[in-house]
Amino acid sequence: MKMTEITLKGMLDNEIDNALGYLDTETTEQRRQAIKAYNRDPYGNEVEGRSQIVTGEVAEAIDGALPQLLRIFTQSDEVARFEPKGPGDEEKAKQATEYCNWILMNENPGVTIFHDWFKDALTYKNGIIKVWWEDMTEVNTESYENLSSDELTMLLSDGQYEIVSQEEILVGEIPDPMTQMPVPVFAYNVKIKKIDKKGRVVIENLAPEEFIVSKKTRLLHESPFCAHRRLATRSELVAMGFDKDVIADLPTYNDLEYTTERVARFSNGEQPDDPSLDPAMQEVEVYEAYMKVDYDGDGIAELRRIVYAGHEILDNEEADYVPFCSICPIPMPHKFYGHSLADRVTDLQLIKTTITRQILDNLYLSNNARMMVVDGQVNLDDMLTVTPGGVVRVKNPNAVQPLAVPMVAGQAFPMLDYMDQVQAKRTGVTDASKGLDPNILQNTTATAVAMMQNAGAARIELIARIFAETGVKDLFRNILHLVCKYQDKERIIRLRGKFVPIDPREWSNEYDVSINVGLGTGSKEQQMGMLAMIMDKQEQILQQFGPANPLVSVGQYRQTLGRMIEAAGFKDSTEFFREITPEIDQMLSNPQPQQPQQDPMAQAIMAQTQAQVQAMMMKAEADIQAKMAKAEADIQIMREKAAADLQLKRQEFAVESGLEAAKVGRQIGMGQL
Numbered sequence: 001m002k003m004t005e006i007t008l009k010g011m012l013d014n015e016i017d018n019a020l021g022y023l024d025t026e027t028t029e030q031r032r033q034a035i036k037a038y039n040r041d042p043y044g045n046e047v048e049g050r051s052q053i054v055t056g057e058v059a060e061a062i063d064g065a066l067p068q069l070l071r072i073f074t075q076s077d078e079v080a081r082f083e084p085k086g087p088g089d090e091e092k093a094k095q096a097t098e099y100c101n102w103i104l105m106n107e108n109p110g111v112t113i114f115h116d117w118f119k120d121a122l123t124y125k126n127g128i129i130k131v132w133w134e135d136m137t138e139v140n141t142e143s144y145e146n147l148s149s150d151e152l153t154m155l156l157s158d159g160q161y162e163i164v165s166q167e168e169i170l171v172g173e174i175p176d177p178m179t180q181m182p183v184p185v186f187a188y189n190v191k192i193k194k195i196d197k198k199g200r201v202v203i204e205n206l207a208p209e210e211f212i213v214s215k216k217t218r219l220l221h222e223s224p225f226c227a228h229r230r231l232a233t234r235s236e237l238v239a240m241g242f243d244k245d246v247i248a249d250l251p252t253y254n255d256l257e258y259t260t261e262r263v264a265r266f267s268n269g270e271q272p273d274d275p276s277l278d279p280a281m282q283e284v285e286v287y288e289a290y291m292k293v294d295y296d297g298d299g300i301a302e303l304r305r306i307v308y309a310g311h312e313i314l315d316n317e318e319a320d321y322v323p324f325c326s327i328c329p330i331p332m333p334h335k336f337y338g339h340s341l342a343d344r345v346t347d348l349q350l351i352k353t354t355i356t357r358q359i360l361d362n363l364y365l366s367n368n369a370r371m372m373v374v375d376g377q378v379n380l381d382d383m384l385t386v387t388p389g390g391v392v393r394v395k396n397p398n399a400v401q402p403l404a405v406p407m408v409a410g411q412a413f414p415m416l417d418y419m420d421q422v423q424a425k426r427t428g429v430t431d432a433s434k435g436l437d438p439n440i441l442q443n444t445t446a447t448a449v450a451m452m453q454n455a456g457a458a459r460i461e462l463i464a465r466i467f468a469e470t471g472v473k474d475l476f477r478n479i480l481h482l483v484c485k486y487q488d489k490e491r492i493i494r495l496r497g498k499f500v501p502i503d504p505r506e507w508s509n510e511y512d513v514s515i516n517v518g519l520g521t522g523s524k525e526q527q528m529g530m531l532a533m534i535m536d537k538q539e540q541i542l543q544q545f546g547p548a549n550p551l552v553s554v555g556q557y558r559q560t561l562g563r564m565i566e567a568a569g570f571k572d573s574t575e576f577f578r579e580i581t582p583e584i585d586q587m588l589s590n591p592q593p594q595q596p597q598q599d600p601m602a603q604a605i606m607a608q609t610q611a612q613v614q615a616m617m618m619k620a621e622a623d624i625q626a627k628m629a630k631a632e633a634d635i636q637i638m639r640e641k642a643a644a645d646l647q648l649k650r651q652e653f654a655v656e657s658g659l660e661a662a663k664v665g666r667q668i669g670m671g672q673l
Helices: 005-018 026-038 057-074 090-107 110-124 149-156 234-239 244-248 260-265 341-367 380-384 409-427 438-443 446-486 524-545 554-567 582-589 600-669
Strands: 080-083 127-147 161-175 182-206 211-213 225-233 283-293 302-309 312-318 324-327 371-373 400-402 491-495 498-502 512-515
Touching (some): 005 225, 005 302, 026 057, 026 110, 026 341, 057 409, 080 090, 090 110, 090 446, 110 341, 127 149, 127 446, 149 182, 225 234, 234 244, 324 446, 446 512, 524 554
Antiparallel strands (some): 080 512, 161 182, 211 225, 225 283, 302 312
C-alpha cells in the first residue's frame, strides 16, 4: 500500500529531529569551539589589567596543512582519471577523464572548491560538497524585418524561437501558376523571443551546520537519511516551480540562522538578523532530504528526494544518487564524523595561551614592579602619581623599595617548545616540513633535513590519500553520472589548446576512477630527479633495441616527458611535445617482419655472383674510361689538325694578298691605271 503524505511527513520530522547536526550535540559544540579557536576569540576567562592574548595553534595547523594538500591535488590538470573496464573503452575513458576534470576546474571554480572543502574538513571534522545538474534557460529578444513567409517558417522551425509580436505588410501581387489570378505577397516584421535551454554540473561547498545526517550513517551513499538544510527566499522557491500560494503560506521562522556554529563564525554585526520587508525576499528554512523509504509499499525501501519546508512537502521523487560528497582528515572506523586537525590542537592552544599570558604578566610586573613603602615615611600621593621625572617625598631614604618579582620566562619557554613538539606529532605540520626553521637547515645535514621533512609530510600524505579515496572519488563519479544522464547533445569545449566535440551519450558511466595525485613522491625536486632517471633508462632501451622493444614504447616515453613538464609547474605538456595517439604508438611498437634465412650454399653462390657482377661492372667501367680517353685524344688531334689547316689557309691568303698588291703597284707604275 502506498504511503500517505501524513505518514511521510511524520517520518521526515522524526529523521530531522534525530539527525546529527540538527540540535546542539557534542559534535556541534566541538565545531563551534574549533571556529572560535581558529579565529582566536577570547576564552571568556580574561581579567582586566592582565594579558588577554590568544595564541593561534589551531590556525597554524590548518593553514600549514592546507597549502600542501592543495598542491597535491591541483598541480596537474588531471585530478582524477577514469580507467576503462573493457576492451575498446580506452578512448572514451580518456575523453571522460578530460571532460570531467574540465567541468571541475574550468566550468566550476575548482581550486576554490578544493580550498573551502579541505579547510572545512581540517576545521570541522568533515567537509561536505553538493554536486547536482542545473537546467538553465536563457531568453533573448531579437527583431527581424521584411521576412518572406518561407524565411519566417524556416526561422520558427528551429523550435527555439517564440513570436512576441508580428506585423504583416503587403508588398505586391504575383499571378497564381494554375489560375493566373493575382495572389498577394506579404512581408513580415517580427519580434521573437529566443529560448536557449542549457544545463551544467554545479558544485557547491556546504557550511557544516547546513548538512544533517542520520546517526546510523557510515558512508554517505549508503545513508538512510541526509539533507541539505538551507535558507531560501520565497522568490527562489517560486522560480524553482513550486506553487506560489503554498510558498506564500510558509512560515519565516528558522533555527538555522541562530545555530551556535553560525553565530561563532560571524563577528558581531555581521550576522543578518532583520527579515526583509519584501515578502518575496523573506527567507524560509528548506530541507532537501534524501531518504530511504518504502513509499510505494512493495516492501523495499527506495532512495527518494524530498523537498520539505514549513511542514509542507514541496517535491517528492525517486532519486538514483546522493549528491553529497564528504571528506574527513582523521576518520574514525564505523563512524561518519571523525576528527579534525583542530580537535588535535585545541587543548594545546589553551595551554600555550595560558603560559604565554603568564609570561607576559610576569614581564609586565618586572617592568612595573610593585613598591614596598614604610607607613608614615612616604607621601602616598606622590607614590600613586606615576609621571616621568616626578618627585616622591620621603622622610627616610630606605622608606621606598621595589617588591622583587622573580622572572619565570626562562622556565616557561622549554614548556612552549615541548608543546610545539606535541603539536607537530599530532598534526604532521612542522617548521621543518615547511622549510621555515633556519637552525635546522643550518646545523643539520641535508639527509637529516630530508628525513624530518618526509616524516612530517607522511601524515599530510595520509590525509591526502584519505581525501582521494573518499570524497574526491565520489565527486568524479557523480560528475560522470550527471553528464551521462542529463547532457543530451554534443558540446564543443577547448581542451589542450584545441576545440573538441564532447558527447557523453556515447560513454559508459561505469568507469573505474583512479585519483591522480602526487602522493608518496616527495618534493618537486625529488620527482624531477626520479623522472629524469626513468627517462634516461627509457632512452637507453629505445636507442639499443628500437621502438619495437618489449619494455618501453614511444608513447610511454612521451608520458614521461609530460610528467616532467607537469612536475616543473607547466600544466599543458602539449605546448612542448605532441601527443602520441594509441594508433601511432602501436604502429611504432609493432616489429617489422624478419627476412627468411637462406642456407649457406645459396649465400655462397649469391656472394660469388655478386663478386662476378662487381668485376664485370669494374671492367665495363674501365672500358668506358679507356674509350672516353681515346675519344678525347682523337678530338684533340682533330682540333690540332683544324688549327694547322686554318694557319695554312691564313698564310696562303697572305701570300696571295701580297702578290695581288704587287701586281697592282706595277700597273700603276706603268701608267696603265
